[in-house]
Amino acid sequence: MLMTPWGEHLDENCILTEYPRPQMRRNSYLNLNGRWEYAITDSDESPRRWDGTILVPFSPESALSGVGRSLQPGQALWYRREVIVPQGFIPADGRLLLHFGAVDQEAAVYWNGRLLGRHMGGYNAFTLDATDALAESNVLLVAVRDGTDTNELSRGKQKTKRGGIWYTPQSGIWQTVWAEWVPERYISALRITPDAAHSCVRVTVQSEYDGVCYLHFHGRRIGGFTNRETTIRVENAELWSPEHPKLYDFSAELGSDRVESYFALRDTAVGKDSAGRPCLLLNGKPYFHSGVLDQGYYPDGLYTAPSDEAMIYDITLMKRMGFNMLRKHIKVEPMRWYYHCDRLGMLVWQDMVNGGDAYSPLSIYVFSNLGLRVKDDHYRYFSRSDAKGRAHYMEELGQLVELLYNTVSLAMWVPFNEGWGQFDALKAVQAIRRRDATRPIDHASGWHDQGGGDLKSRHVYYRPVRLKNDGRRVLALTEFGGYSLQCPGHLATDKKFGYRMYDDAAAWMDAVEKLYENEVIPLIAAQGLSAAVYTQVSDVEDEVNGLLTFDRRVCKPDAARMQKINEKLHF
Numbered sequence: 001m002l003m004t005p006w007g008e009h010l011d012e013n014c015i016l017t018e019y020p021r022p023q024m025r026r027n028s029y030l031n032l033n034g035r036w037e038y039a040i041t042d043s044d045e046s047p048r049r050w051d052g053t054i055l056v057p058f059s060p061e062s063a064l065s066g067v068g069r070s071l072q073p074g075q076a077l078w079y080r081r082e083v084i085v086p087q088g089f090i091p092a093d094g095r096l097l098l099h100f101g102a103v104d105q106e107a108a109v110y111w112n113g114r115l116l117g118r119h120m121g122g123y124n125a126f127t128l129d130a131t132d133a134l135a136e137s138n139v140l141l142v143a144v145r146d147g148t149d150t151n152e153l154s155r156g157k158q159k160t161k162r163g164g165i166w167y168t169p170q171s172g173i174w175q176t177v178w179a180e181w182v183p184e185r186y187i188s189a190l191r192i193t194p195d196a197a198h199s200c201v202r203v204t205v206q207s208e209y210d211g212v213c214y215l216h217f218h219g220r221r222i223g224g225f226t227n228r229e230t231t232i233r234v235e236n237a238e239l240w241s242p243e244h245p246k247l248y249d250f251s252a253e254l255g256s257d258r259v260e261s262y263f264a265l266r267d268t269a270v271g272k273d274s275a276g277r278p279c280l281l282l283n284g285k286p287y288f289h290s291g292v293l294d295q296g297y298y299p300d301g302l303y304t305a306p307s308d309e310a311m312i313y314d315i316t317l318m319k320r321m322g323f324n325m326l327r328k329h330i331k332v333e334p335m336r337w338y339y340h341c342d343r344l345g346m347l348v349w350q351d352m353v354n355g356g357d358a359y360s361p362l363s364i365y366v367f368s369n370l371g372l373r374v375k376d377d378h379y380r381y382f383s384r385s386d387a388k389g390r391a392h393y394m395e396e397l398g399q400l401v402e403l404l405y406n407t408v409s410l411a412m413w414v415p416f417n418e419g420w421g422q423f424d425a426l427k428a429v430q431a432i433r434r435r436d437a438t439r440p441i442d443h444a445s446g447w448h449d450q451g452g453g454d455l456k457s458r459h460v461y462y463r464p465v466r467l468k469n470d471g472r473r474v475l476a477l478t479e480f481g482g483y484s485l486q487c488p489g490h491l492a493t494d495k496k497f498g499y500r501m502y503d504d505a506a507a508w509m510d511a512v513e514k515l516y517e518n519e520v521i522p523l524i525a526a527q528g529l530s531a532a533v534y535t536q537v538s539d540v541e542d543e544v545n546g547l548l549t550f551d552r553r554v555c556k557p558d559a560a561r562m563q564k565i566n567e568k569l570h571f
Contacts, residue, residue: 101175152389245345291325322566356421
């Protein structure tokens, strides 16, 4: 069994204890990670006995959970723990909010036998109010069902029968569970919109209560009203970029409720390069996005990083190699991952998680390889026949945009990838822009372009990289490379998958460099290429095409050599 260094030295008494929501921090925080009781049953009835304990927030399929069992479609996964609320933790006029970072796929939450609420969707955070169910002794019960690839819900690259590009499924609680007290009138969310051109940021303090609120910034107290924009002006403003990731701290106050947050001044947009071709802009200037595809899987924690340090390691090492962007591939990370990208200076392209019916190679590969454009309102070709599933996808898409709207480093939305579960991509673009008009959109990454969005987005494997700028949208190479190198002693399986195989590390490095030098870099001057996304950050199970091994113990390329390659990727 492969283990990361952080998983190998995991302290069960200190599991992801950092405050989970860095842009909305309160002093009241009760971390509920740790040992819970669990049971897997074949019915919806609460179990009479428990199978053992599970280490939350690691899924039962993961090694770090201590369980090592797979939840099957049709089964129920139950969690139970006693919650001791410290004496004096909740004031007389306070409320206790219960937060879940993510639970895959469907969850019902009970507090002292009372149903607090249900949530559908395995990737977006949700919050429930436990105040009215509080007692001296409290029992938290969570019931989970996960159909993986047997239903329409979003699931990403999880598959009941893993192999190749499909990974071990995971289920249940996989992000931090935590509680906090808030006053009766409290701040429910912040919406932060930077305006770099005018050296200011617009902040909306969201609350169910309409009233006066205040923002505190650099010794100033700025008055405003809840659910309306309030402007913070910044003197001698410093703009955020990967080279200079400047963050500004501020706080918001509503009555006795106060939250700490941060913002940055930056602008992501589409414009023209010196030759008049469409390109990506950062802070009003052409900026090349040199990225890596980031699956966010770990051999010991699956979807869940063993620690903050594990997340930081991937980001900092990619940055040391000269990359300035990570494409978060068909997964939503905990908010702390985005925080680290914000503070360390790493642009993020965010994929929506795909779903739909069974994956159909006919629709995904054949039509695309023949050069045929199939309209994605032909739902059955794209395994999207179920109207309820399509509606749920659009609901989750809206939730994702709201969840990550404040993320400083987020520079691109990607609703669909290679046709997986794709439908009505142009409508998805409209849905995103209604919620976020500040960021570009890659509406159909790789294949099945519907002629919309901001990017002409192409994936190139198995053949030379040859792209042409159409003069209408930004030209982007959104997946390429994937050259494979096995590192004995660091392999998860005895199988290997990649797009070109190498047995020798030196030959592999030479091939990667040649690919950039001969095929990618010339496209910047010749065609106005604006982004390139190499596949991928790390090996994942059968895939051995990562820059790092799956256990993160071996970095395959020479970091300094990789950095020199990336220095040539600019306008």
